[in-house]
C-alpha cells in the first residue's frame with residue numbers, strides 16, 4: 258500500500274471527488290492582469306495621513322438597493338455625510354431617473370450644499386446622458402462630473418464587441434463631451450473625473466494608455482487638476498496585486514503631477530478595505546467608498562472602516578465618527594439594510610467578550626490603566642479592544658457579557674463596573690463557579706441583573722441568619738464580642754473573645770455551634786456610590802466605624818475543614834465584616850442542612 262492511500266488527507270480527498278464534480282474549480286483561471294513590478298515600492302511605505310474621501314453612498318450604494326432611496330432619504334443621508342465631514346459626495350446618476358435629477362436640483366436650488374462640499378455625479382460616455390447631467394447641475398458653484406466606460410477585456414470582447422482602439426475612442430469622446438458641455442455653464446467651477454471602469458481587470462498598460470488619451474483631451478495643469486478613478490469594479494485578485502496595478506499606473510501615467518489618483522474598490526473577495534489601503538501605499542490620493550460598505554454585490558469599500566483603521570493608528574481620519582450610533586441608524590434606515598452584529602467597529606458585539614480569557618485580559622488591562630494613568634500618557638492600550646469604545650459613543654457596559662464560556666474575570670468585571678463590588682481573586686473564583694453552573698443550566702447568556710441576583714442570593718440574602726445588635730469592647734488588649742444573631746428564627750446570644758472584632762465574633766460562633774472556624778482570607782472596600790444603584794446593599798446603621806460610603810467585606814472561612822466564602826455589606830465596615838463572616842457561616846450550615 259502506498260503512503261498516499263494510507264494518509265487521512267488522501268482518504269478525505271478520495272471521498273470528496275464524486276461529490277465535487279459540480280463544484281468545479283477547473284472552470285476558473287488565475288488572475289491574468291497583474292503587471293510585472295519586481296521593483297515595487299509600496300510594501301515598505303506607511304500611511305501617514307488621511308486620503309481625500311469621496312462618498313458614493315448616494316450613487317453606487319443607491320444603485321445596489323432593492324428600493325432606491327427617495328429624495329427625503331437621500332437628503333437625510335446627504336446631511337449625515339456632511340456632518341461626518343465628507344467634502345466630496347457623489348449624489349447620484351442624474352441622467353438615470355427623475356428622482357436622481359430632482360435630487361440634484363433640490364440640493365442646488367435650496368442651497369443645501371455647504372461652500373466647502375463639492376457635489377459629484379456619474380454619467381456614461383453618451384451624449385444625451387451627459388447633456389442631461391449638466392442640466393441637472395445648472396447653477397452649482399463647483400461640481401465633479403464623473404464619466405466612465407469599461408475597459409476590461411471581458412467587456413471589450415463580450416459587451417461592446419470593440420477592440421482596444423475603439424474602446425479608447427469611447428473614453429476620448431466622453432472626455433470631449435464633458436469639455437463641451439462644461440463650456441456651456443461657465444459659472445460653475447467644473448472638475449472632470451474619468452474611470453476606466455473595471456480597471457483591475459484591464460491590462461494595466463492599456464488602462465494607462467486610455468487615461469493618457471483622456472488627459473490629452475483635458476490637459477490637466479496646476480489649478481486645473483483632474484481625477485482619474487481606478488475601480489476594482491469586481492474584486493478579482495489579492496490586494497497586493499491591486500497595489501501593484503496602482504503603483505504601475507502612477508509610475509507610467511504621463512500627467513501624474515496634475516492628476517488626483519482615486520481608488521474605488523469593491524468587496525467581492527472581502528478585501529476592499531485592504532486593497533484601498535495598499536493602493537494608498539502605492540500612490541493613490543483619494544478613496545471612494547460608502548459608509549458600512551453598501552454597494553453592488555458584496556458592497557463597496559467601507560469608508561468608515563478605513564477611516565477608523567487610520568484613527569486606531571493615531572492618524573486623523575478627517576471624518577468624525579464620534580456620533581457613530583446615530584450615523585449607523587441613518588445609514589441602515591436609508592439603505593433599509595440591517596447591520597451585522599460583528600461589523601468592524603460598529604456591530605453590536607464588536608466590543609463584547611464572552612470568553613473567559615479575553616474578559617480576564619480586558620479587566621486586567623483596564624484596571625492597570627486606571628492605576629497607572631500618569632505613566633500611560635492616556636494612550637489606549639487594552640488587550641482585545643483595538644479602540645476605546647467611548648470614542649465612538651459606545652459604553653463599557655457591553656465590553657463583557659456572561660455565558661458558559663466566561664470566566665471569573667468577566668463576572669468580576671460585571672459586579673465591579675455595574676454594582677461596585679470589587680471582588681478579591683479568591684472570591685472571584687468562588688462566585689464564578691456559581692455563575693458557571695447557572696450559565697450551563699440556562700444554556701444561554703446571563704443578564705447582569707440575573708448575575709446580581711445570584712450574587713445576592715448566594716452571599717447577601719442569608720435571611721435565616723441575621724446579625725442583630727452587638728457591641729465590641731477592648732479590655733486589657735483583648736476584644737470582647739457580645740451580641741445576638743438570628744438563626745432560623747431563633748435569637749441566639751453570641752459571646753466571644755479575640756484580638757479584634759472579627760476573631761471575637763468567630764470565637765463566639767465557634768463556642769455556640771461547636772464548629773471549628775478559622776479566617777483564611779479577608780478583604781474590604783468602600784463601595785463607590787455611583788455603582789450602588791440596584792444592588793443588595795444593607796444600610797444598617799448599627800454600630801461603630803461608620804463611613805460615608807457603603808462598605809463591602811469579603812471573608813473566607815475554614816469551617817470544619819471546608820472552605821466557605823461570604824460577603825457582608827453595610828454602612829459600617831465592622832458590621833460588613835461580621836456579616837461577611839455570618840454569610841460564610843450560613844453557607845456551611847446550609848450545606849450541612851442540605
Ligand SMILES: CC(=O)SCCNC(=O)CCNC(=O)[C@H](O)C(C)(C)COP(=O)(O)OP(=O)(O)OC[C@H]1O[C@@H](n2cnc3c(N)ncnc32)[C@H](O)[C@@H]1OP(=O)(O)O
Nearest residue numbers: 320350352353354380381382383405406407417427454490
Ligand atoms: C460599475 C458601475 O457601477 S457603472 C454605473 C452603473 N449604474 C447604472 O447603470 C445605474 C444608472 N443607469 C441607468 O439607469 C441606465 O443604464 C441609463 C438610464 C443610464 C441608460 O439606460 P439605457 O440607455 O436603457 O441603456 P443601458 O444602461 O442598458 O445601456 C447600455 C448601452 O449603453 C452602452 N454603455 C453602457 N455603459 C456605457 C458607458 N459607460 N459609456 C458609453 N456607453 C455605455 C452599452 O454599450 C449599451 O449600448 P447599446 O445600447 O448600443 O447596446
Ligand SMILES: CC(C)C(=O)C(=O)O
Nearest residue numbers: 405452454455488490
Ligand atoms: C462607475 C465606477 C466608478 C464604479 O462604480 C465601479 O467601477 O465600480
Ligand SMILES: [Mg+2]
Nearest residue numbers: 317490521553
Ligand atoms: Mg462601483
